[in-house]
Amino acid sequence: MKNSMIHKLFTLLILALFASSANAQVKKGSVLIKNGTVLTITNGTLENTDVLVKDGKIDRIGKNLKAPKGAEEVDATGLFVMPGIIDAHSHIAGTSINEGTSQVTSEVSMEDVVDPLDVSIYRALAGGVTSIHLMHGSANVIGGQNETLKLRWGTTNPDDLRFEGAPRTIKFALGENPTRGGRSRGIQPQSRMGVEAMLRNTFNDALKYRDAWNKYRADKSSRKVAPEYSLRLETMVDILEGEVLVHCHSYRADEIYMLMKVFADFGIERLTFQHANEAYKVAPELAEFGASASVFADWWAYKLEVYYSTAYNAAILTKNGVNTSINSDSGELIRHLFHEAAKTQKYGDLSDNEALALITLNPAKQLGINDRVGSIEKGKDADIAIFDKHPLSIYAVPQMTFVDGVKYFDINNDAADQRIYIDPESTIQDVQIFDAHDHHLCMEGANVVNFYDLLNKQ
């Protein structure tokens, strides 16, 4: 008896050791940011205010604060201090984006393909971004699980980028993208009706799967036989149980409304519509459901289903009480999401705070991380961006970006070559400005490179 107790204790100890070493320790910093204009998001704008960060957390916000021993001091006189920007829709830092071969791939997860070596991470930091939602692509109705990341640049270990404790999320997709895949492969779904049917069928399969496994688990017999295991349906069950938040690629108002009906039928509550260019048409319905929207500032008309939109989308949604964010879906736009947020002041007259919330607190809520980030508040993670002008000014340039109190970007200490791994066989050439017209084809067909073009590349 005693022996087995000791054995158990020992096992626990070993497990604890493993758990701590498996959760790679990420760097936490201490820093005192002095005398800045602090845009808190949740508590207005504080002039000439210090922000004290201890071990990665915001410890105090006030005046005349003293830095603890060894902590860096940043003089933010004349500068603007805001919560790090959060991009709720990104595809940087992933080695694969779509497992598009099947129309339901809830078993796959972006956490398996996080690429800490992607230099786009540093570029995003240089735009004041501290967290991204690395999303699966939109090729399938139920795509893969996404991964919420903190941009801790410089590590080679993908696990160091994980936003530890962030809820799991998953990508769904409606409309042209999944139906195009279906039609090209001759499989379901080939229409918007097929998309809905596929969603309902998959959730019904998940309910049956859950019943089978619940019965198995309740069975006390030592001779019980497990039902077939399916990682795909396991994830669907987790969605039904509210453990996985759904982020759905969508454009048209009718399909947005459709998905809310499907989710109401299956009792799923946490839902964010991505892109959602026609969301403004169903803004009251979204508000009533409690669904969120993550939209572009002024980008549309790049295909038929997204022909009808407006730059007022974010403002209309906000004024209707829909939790709204502005995302990039791009390795370029991610570098100036503060410009994108500012557009809602031109189109819709949002207040500074409302506009900044679109790229901070609101996306944090959509990702279920608003208890940790999204505003400058005591106790929150010290994910902070510092700008030289008000970030909603067209003249604003990001100066420094901190994650967990660690400075990962500083415009005054910005090494030219940020690559982490370098291919020794790569060629070094002078930078050339390519004529887009001549080289469009070559770049587009990256997997069917034309030999002749390669040799005649002047």
Added chain:
Amino acid sequence: MKILRKSFFRLLFILPLLGLATLANAQSDPTGESAATRTYAITNATIIQAPGKMMEEGTIVITDGLITAVGKNVSIPNNAEVIDGTDMFVYPGFIDGMANTGADRPENLERPDNLFTPDPPNDYAGITPEHHVVQQIKTNENSIGAMRKVGFTVSHTVPYGRMLPGSGALILLRDVDHPDKMILSEDVSMFTQFVGAPGAYPGNTLGIMAKFRDLYRNAAYSKQHSELYASNPAGIERPTRDRVSEAFYPVVAKKKPIFYDASNSLEARRAMRLQNELGFSLVLGNLQEGWDLADEIKESGAKVFMSLDLPKEPKDSKDEDKSEETKNLEERRMEFYKKYVAQYSELKSAGIKFGFSTIDTRGSDVKDNLLTIIENGLSEDDALAALTTNAADLLGISSITGTLDEGKLGNVMVTNAPYFEKDSQIKFVFVDGDKHEYEIKEKKKKSENTSETTTEGTSSIVGTWNYSFSTPQGEQTGTMVIKKDGDFFTGVLTSDDGTPDNDMLNISFVDGALDFEFSIDAGGQSIDVVVNGTVTGNEYEAEASVPAFNVSFPLLATKEVPEK
């Protein structure tokens, strides 16, 4: 008495013959190619029995496939073929931790009509762990001789294919008439790699990671079920047989390791992530980027076979006016080259015992790469250990091979100088006690002046050539200037259309066959072009191919003859 003695002598004479006859399966050999004896003695040689264990003026006897004696005062059997080992060096034969050696790459599967891409047939998906590499092994595969020639005697050979192509086998690199005679042991590993099915599930890393978990967990449940049923079937649903799940049973029971082809650091971490979640025994094979992974590897307990493939050493631009930026970029590129070549000694210092894998390595690069690794810090003994004792340990065959000890397999390599000397050459490789002899090539004396004067002959390629290169879009012309630099050729391709010059790399000119490579840059991506052809007089007729895209085009060149 006299008669008795006479017959006794006769018997003595006949006995060895009987022995030989039984060995040869009592068949006569009309070709006369089979060895007269399978007993060999290498005498008066320097014998490296194991890394760090050297004996001078020693003798080693190999009899019927086994090492039967090693030492200074060894009696040599009467029927032995005696090889004078004076000035020779004898090593244990090398062991390859993961390779395709001996396996014949199967034709790519045709895409089936009406393929249901979410759930393709297993063979198209590449999920056939129940297959065995033995089915792919061909006795006449070129790779067998190519790897034996550079010292390898045993290969852990894994099958070609996609995600889970089948189990690996340990094979002896013998020259025999049936694959069975090469097999040391079958079904020793489950091989897996990050290779998706074209346009079907699992198509890439995302699907492969998920599918692996799904297969493994289903196999674990199915194993429980079938064991329960086997112990007492009454009242239990009959388990449906599933060959994929069944192939996983020994993996789930940790009786068979998973060999993961994990060439880059992210793949290696993914393999360790699966191992951490599922708990199988993991071997990381073909690891090329391990310098940041020592801690993780130690923590995971994974075994490691490092790749013997190395990147080419970068060549800095000779332009004297190059910018600071270019200099910095070149410096960082060199810094990373050093990481690749120095990681072996770093991992060794970190306490990781590794062997080598040649799955991505050409036989002809093995020696050069080993020397580069040694130049960058790994000791010769440690390199030899990785090639022999470590590999044997990691593969669980150290009781039968890996060292030159009595009773071990006759896997022996003989060189004309210490192996790790640049100019050493391999004279013999014994595999399973069979002798394979190689010609020692005389080093050509440097005679640049004389070769310059004999350019009229067909022996030299030095000079300026005008080439034309046909692509579907038209003809490319330019000059190709080849020079001799010591023992090596160097060359530059200059296109008439003004695109940047390309260095000719790995130029080899043997018996009229001129081969070289060059790289072209396509928007930051380097693409290798391989040129193989023959020189007749002043004409060069070749084919330039781009392995990455599986295309090739004809290239013709004519050498300029200087007018007198």
